[in-house]
Amino acid sequence: MRRALSFMVLGIFSVLWVREPSVAAASAAPPAFNDLDEVMGLLAMRQHGRVEFIEQQFLAVLNRPIESSGELRYDAPDRLEKRTLKPHAETLVLAGGVLTVERAHSRRVMDLYSYPQVQPFVESIRATLAGDRSALERLFHLEFAGSVARWTLTLVPLESKVRQSVTQVRIEGARDQLSKVEIRQPDGDRSLMTLRPSTPP
């Protein structure tokens, strides 16, 4: 009704997509995918994860990249928390299909389904941390390169509508540790997140 609005006004594109069961599993996996499975298996074994991140956004509209940093936390099976400390405190929690963004004076709840253009930004990281290959395959075409010791996973959104906001996500890692997440947008803008193990408190 009147509250039709709210955060939904933000919706710029609307995509209706029904979650189809994965069919990719049926096809025979190329050799590299065995490594992918191993990496996924290693990741899936971790119940909790905590890493520090530094994120740089390269936006054409700006003269220089904007930088933010903070901590990324993951709790199995599907909770991802991105806690930005600098330059401004912001907590972003992804649980289930819902993204909650909290700042000093505001709290927003987004249903990711309504914002498919936001989904790759968070779901790529979450599903990878969870070692949830089928979740990744629901949204992306997967390409695995390298070895278990040092790997690169390239994710390309399956939906053309989603590709209007994200062309690819490239995740680099070693065994069960992620080291870099790069998200490219079709207009040439990109973000680069560098991860390193959290310094114990």
Add this chain to the structure above:
Amino acid sequence: MIAHRVRVLILWLGCIVFAAFVVARARYITDLSAFLPANPTPIQQLLVDQLRDGPASRLILIAVEQGDAAARARVSLAMVERLRKDSQFSSVNNGEAAADQRDREFLFQHRYLLSESVNAERFSASGLNAAIKETIENLASPAGLLFKSLLPRDPTGELLNIVDQLARAPAPQSRDGVWVSADGTRALAVAQTAASGSDSDAQSKAIDAIRAAFAAAAGGSRQAPANAVQLRLSGPGVFAVAARAKIERAAVRLSIASSILVVALLLAVYRSLPALGLGLLPVATGALVGVAAVALGFGAVHGVTLGFGITLIGESVDYSIYFFIQSRQARGNIGVGRTWQQLWWPTIRLGMLTSVCGFASLLPSGFPGLKQLGVYSISGLIAAALVTRYVLPALLPADFAIRDVTPFGTRVAVLLQAVRRIGRAALALGSIVLVLLAIAVLYRDRATLWNRELSALSPVSPEEQNYDALLRADLGAADVRDLVIVSGPDLESILRGAERAAHALQGLVDEKVIGGFESAANYLPSMATQEIRRGSLPNASELRANLNQALGGLPLRADRLQPFLEDVEATRHAALVAARDLAGTSLNAGFDALILHQKDKWNALLPLRGAAAGQEINLGRVVAALQDGKVDDAQVLDLKQESDALYAGYLSEAIRFSLAGFMALTVLLLIALRSPLRAARVLAPLVLAVLTVAAGLAIAGVHLTILHLVGMLLIVAIGSNYALFFDRQANAEDGGSNALTLASLVIANASTVIGFGLLSFSEVPVLVALGTTVAPGAFLALLFAAIGAPAGNVHAQHS
């Protein structure tokens, strides 16, 4: 004699034709207006208008249940897409982002007039610097990225500000692209009909359209699970339509059922079809005249009043029963020259007058429903009695005969004797004990005896009401309880008032006295406010200079913001936003819902939310804050308290009037019977029956409503006939056969108990209340009257 007969019949037929004409032309209403005041105060009028025609009354809450989440979402989307094309609905929403495209365009276009942040300071160099800095920081988060493409046109992030402004209203949760309940088990949507909520026909059509759209959406889906999803609707219009259907269903079914039973009973007694046909004439005439009288007196007949049609069977069938059985007796036993009219009519007339006394107590009520019931009963009873008195004798064939029911009456008399053998003292003691017990029970439950909430009368079941509350809570549209109302002569004045009130209320939000509030001015600021905002926008060269200065140190080049400069300049020369500009956006429904236009008065409604769920708002603080803020044209209203106070007023009024009616009845009996003892003997069984039934209901955990009170009036009305016949039997020198009188009373009582007993099985609470009171009450009244009747007479008559 023949001429007299013909005159009577012509007069009667004339009345019937006229009444039938009136009844056929009458307007029938089924909304809750029968339970709303006839002469409201301005606040009550507001309440009534809002309930009847207000935007809230046009809401239909739609839930899609069962099946799996994906199927529910899919059906919700397909259904809403279809409904959006239907002109019956002014808006349909299920949280789908696509619907907001137009909203977004509207908000974006008018952002510098709508955003609360717009003032001269914001467009100074430092203001711009701060705003742009924040916008750039927002870009770092995924949510902020949504605004990336807007940055060149909206570097100060006004769109986000407006969205935040509007998001202060609680929003439903969303999953898979559609609104869902808090527990995620149902997909939700809200439709607002174009027609008013009290237009039951239009509401019914709208509901059918939703059902059809759902069926198409669920059926059209290829996936099997979609078949399992179910639709459930709620809201004022849905309730009104359901109530109408329920009342119609109840009226039809119960009328048919009780007609069949009463006809069967009468056939068994009379063993004569003509007698049966004639016997139903008083009832039929009474019902017709009753409805016609209501239609003439009130302009419209309420559906519930029709439901009461059955109540007339209770007493008016009795008239013909008395007539047939007793006129046989008059002809057979008591010599020529003493007709039924002379022997029995005075008693029936007195019985009818006592009933009229009882129902007359409903006439002064401020409650149209009760007034209608009073008019209906009084005119119906008088008509039925007159038909019995004048038309039946005129129609009676010469060789008319019904079965002799003396043997039946004798058996009843024998039974009665057996009871009386217990001894008068014991019976008197028994009734005293019963009275004391009843009073004790009523005293024990005195606090909870009466249900003082308006909802007690609602034809909507508590289960449905709970479901409605559940959906509203999920939609963030919890039933509003506390409101601030700002009134004025035109829209602009109330929007200004609402802005002043909002300023005062914001203080209370900050102090956590209230959780929040809504205001139409959030959707459409007053012209005055928009004017100020427009005036605060700097001209092109000044803005350019400020911007250049503001961007120092920020990673943004001024030439990228050329669209911003153009948009601001355009707004400086653009027209202000008017209410009609909202049309076509989903904001319109939100705005509409907060504006109530009465004849020459506009009202802005500012619903208040509690600081925490279930927490009551300290309205004293709200009043004080509004006074401090000099918002003189604002009132604070507690809707539930107001409507309950309204009903409680009716209830105590009805109780007072009923007691007055009882007094009048007592006086009538004293005058007619010329003996306090006889009057007391007539009244005692009635009082006893009423007390026993009231105590019985209290023990059963029923909280009495105004309809139980009406039921008690009916007990007195019907029971007084029984008591008067026993009184007559005991006191008239030519009382006639005791057995026949008993037979007629038992048969009359059986028909009454059948008629009202069936009401107890209705789905309509008001009818159930009536049935459960009158059926046992009428039976007890006869029992008590029979047991308490002077005994000597029985022997005398029996010989």
